[in-house]
Amino acid sequence: MSTTEESTAPVKAPAVPPAPNRLKDITRQLLGTRRVIVGLVLLAVLAALAFTGPLLTSWDVGGRDFSSMLEGPSPEHWMGTNRTGQDIFTQATAGLQKSLLIGLLVAVASTGAAAAVGAFAGYFGGVADKGLMWTADLALVLPNFVILAILSKHFAGQGGWIVLAILLAAFSWMVTSKMVRGLTVSLREREYVHAARFMGVPPHRIILRHILPNMSSLLIADATIMVSAAVIGETALSYFGLGVQSPDISLGMVIAEGSSFATTAPWVFAFPTALLIVMVLAVNMVGDGLRDALDPCSKSRRRGEHHEH
Amino acid sequence: MGKFLVRRLLNYVVLIFLATSFAYLLAATNLYPRGYFEQMQPPPPPEAVDSQLDALNLNDRTPLAQRYATWIGGVVTGDFGRTVQGGDVTSQMWTKAGVTLRLITVATILGSALGIAVGAYAAVRQYRRFDKAATAVSFFVLSVPTVVIAIVVQVLAVTLNDGLGLQLLRYSGEYSAGFDGAWWELLGNRIHHAILPTLVLAVALFASFARYQRNMMLDVLGSDFVRTAMAKGLTRRRALFRHALRTALIPTVTYFTFTFGALVSGATFTEKIYGWHGMGAWLIDSIARQDVHVVAAVSWFMAITIMAASFLSDILYAWLDPRVRV
Numbered sequence: 001m002s003t004t005e006e007s008t009a010p011v012k013a014p015a016v017p018p019a020p021n022r023l024k025d026i027t028r029q030l031l032g033t034r035r036v037i038v039g040l041v042l043l044a045v046l047a048a049l050a051f052t053g054p055l056l057t058s059w060d061v062g063g064r065d066f067s068s069m070l071e072g073p074s075p076e077h078w079m080g081t082n083r084t085g086q087d088i089f090t091q092a093t094a095g096l097q098k099s100l101l102i103g104l105l106v107a108v109a110s111t112g113a114a115a116a117v118g119a120f121a122g123y124f125g126g127v128a129d130k131g132l133m134w135t136a137d138l139a140l141v142l143p144n145f146v147i148l149a150i151l152s153k154h155f156a157g158q159g160g161w162i163v164l165a166i167l168l169a170a171f172s173w174m175v176t177s178k179m180v181r182g183l184t185v186s187l188r189e190r191e192y193v194h195a196a197r198f199m200g201v202p203p204h205r206i207i208l209r210h211i212l213p214n215m216s217s218l219l220i221a222d223a224t225i226m227v228s229a230a231v232i233g234e235t236a237l238s239y240f241g242l243g244v245q246s247p248d249i250s251l252g253m254v255i256a257e258g259s260s261f262a263t264t265a266p267w268v269f270a271f272p273t274a275l276l277i278v279m280v281l282a283v284n285m286v287g288d289g290l291r292d293a294l295d296p297c298s299k300s301r302r303r304g305e306h307h308e309h
Numbered sequence: 310m311g312k313f314l315v316r317r318l319l320n321y322v323v324l325i326f327l328a329t330s331f332a333y334l335l336a337a338t339n340l341y342p343r344g345y346f347e348q349m350q351p352p353p354p355p356e357a358v359d360s361q362l363d364a365l366n367l368n369d370r371t372p373l374a375q376r377y378a379t380w381i382g383g384v385v386t387g388d389f390g391r392t393v394q395g396g397d398v399t400s401q402m403w404t405k406a407g408v409t410l411r412l413i414t415v416a417t418i419l420g421s422a423l424g425i426a427v428g429a430y431a432a433v434r435q436y437r438r439f440d441k442a443a444t445a446v447s448f449f450v451l452s453v454p455t456v457v458i459a460i461v462v463q464v465l466a467v468t469l470n471d472g473l474g475l476q477l478l479r480y481s482g483e484y485s486a487g488f489d490g491a492w493w494e495l496l497g498n499r500i501h502h503a504i505l506p507t508l509v510l511a512v513a514l515f516a517s518f519a520r521y522q523r524n525m526m527l528d529v530l531g532s533d534f535v536r537t538a539m540a541k542g543l544t545r546r547r548a549l550f551r552h553a554l555r556t557a558l559i560p561t562v563t564y565f566t567f568t569f570g571a572l573v574s575g576a577t578f579t580e581k582i583y584g585w586h587g588m589g590a591w592l593i594d595s596i597a598r599q600d601v602h603v604v605a606a607v608s609w610f611m612a613i614t615i616m617a618a619s620f621l622s623d624i625l626y627a628w629l630d631p632r633v634r635v
């Protein structure tokens with residue numbers, strides 16, 4: 001008891017060497033990786049394009065120019081027009097904006113859910129663990145494609161893309177949550193977690209303060225991968241008209257409209273597809289670099305290999 | 310081991326039952342088969358629509374619980390109901406399942422074998438030219454949605470055919486309609502049509518397997534037992550195959566289960582784009598046709614394949630990892 005009282009008293013803190021700043025380390029390492037730099041720059045360019053692109057041109061997103069339909073790139077229409085005279089550049093950049101937002105939203109939501117479920121199951125064990133992991137199994141078996149397709153039609157209209165993002169997240173947390181659970185089970189028996197528990201720290205506090213921060217690297221890397229997975233999933237669904245619905249526009253829809261003209265009018269298909277590929281590539285580059293920088297195992301492996309050769 | 314597998318199987322049956330029931334209830338509450346009949350030209354009288362719907366067990370005025378009970382009663386005896394056009398779902402399902410399974414199985418074997426081989430070899434040659442090329446290719450392929458790969462390959466095939474002036478590559482349909490000949494000609498025709506869609510699926514699978522296998526192999530190559538195996542006088546090849554690759558395959562087998570769901574949906578898009586009449590294309594068409602029973606049947610099929618893949622990976626796991634065999 002007395003020690004705690006002493007520590008709360010306003011005594012001048014002894015000079016401690018500065019704690020190793022992990023954030024600084026990681027930042028330095030990340031900036032030293034070419035992949036990450038290239039990926040980040042690409043992403044920044046794409047984000048700028050997505051949010052200013054539709055404003056740069058004189059065309060509205062849904063606007064039609066009846067004097068030029070299915071025409072190639074011109075000073076008037078930078079990337080040409082589609083069959084109904086819509087400006088491809090405006091459409092694609094507006095779609096990119098939605099795709100970026102969907103990717104981010106899904107990544108945050110699904111990684112958050114995976115962390116919560118996995119940590120809860122791993123920490124408490126027993127019935128909670130069994131139940132939650134069984135739910136994850138069930139979610140893996142549920143025909144997610146059917147559910148997404150049916151419900152996205154149902155929620156078509158303003159704000160429907162948010163529902164789609166939530167649904168995409170609802171079907172992408174399972175694998176990560178299993179990994180988080182495995183890590184939690186091993187972290188649970190560490191001394192500092194025991195210490196915290198015996199001091200009477202409530203479980204949710206232990207999970208938030210002591211367990212999840214210890215796997216932040218996994219979670220961050222996973223969230224990045226999730227961005228690209230979500231964007232790819234959204235494209236695939238929208239291609240068949242089952243994803244984002246009409247008043248909203250996404251990259252998948254623009255690509256789908258362009259795909260039937262891929263041979264006759266390549267610009268309708270090429271530009272949005274190129275945007276999508278560059279975006280996913282950039283996200284993957286950042287994610288890959290992050291995983292290498294954050295995961296101590298992969299780092300030591302790289303170093304070890306360097307020595308061997 | 311036997312008891313473990315039986316428990317697994319029981320769990321799978323429960324999961325499949327729940328997934329299928331959920332899909333049925335969702336489809337029955339959200340799809341609108343009445344609309345399919347009402348929009349016919351000339352519009353049939355409401356009584357006729359009702360009696361049609363009743364005959365198909367699709368009437369939205371019948372309580373959902375009653376419809377579900379009728380449907381599940383049929384499913385237990387192997388009858389998945391009727392399509393909105395009155396066809397028998399079960400018999401149609403088996404033809405279409407054959408198409409899809411053929412596509413998936415060949416693509417899985419091709420893609421995963423190639424991916425594992427390339428990934429493992431890339432790990433052995435880490436940072437050499439082969440490794441760099443393989444990593445770059447798989448990295449790029451992973452960033453392209455299957456839909457886009459399918460379309461681009463199709464466009465390339467069209468261009469190539471036009472350029473050569475002959476039908477070198479087939480990109481539409483599962484076989485030539487009205488084609489007749491001896492069995493080997495029919496088989497050849499089918500294989501000819503299967504090349505591109507299988508390639509599309511295999512390429513996507515190849516990329517993810519190559520990347521994963523490379524990482525796993527790198528982990529194993531650095532470990533002590535591989536060094537010991539080499540030190541005790543095994544040839545490099547033997548040490549790599551018998552010890553390193555075998556161990557590195559274990560996590561890949563688990564990974565296979567997780568990618569299988571993505572593969573099934575990837576097959577959906579490939580089928581639809583290449584005009585194959587498989588499960589995936591059937592599902593997309595049936596959602597547009599408001600066909601509740603088909604949606605439920607396809608969901609059942611997908612759940613079964615995912616569970617089968619998971620079961621298969623359990624068995625492979627036990628075969629590769631002696632510690633699991635009890």
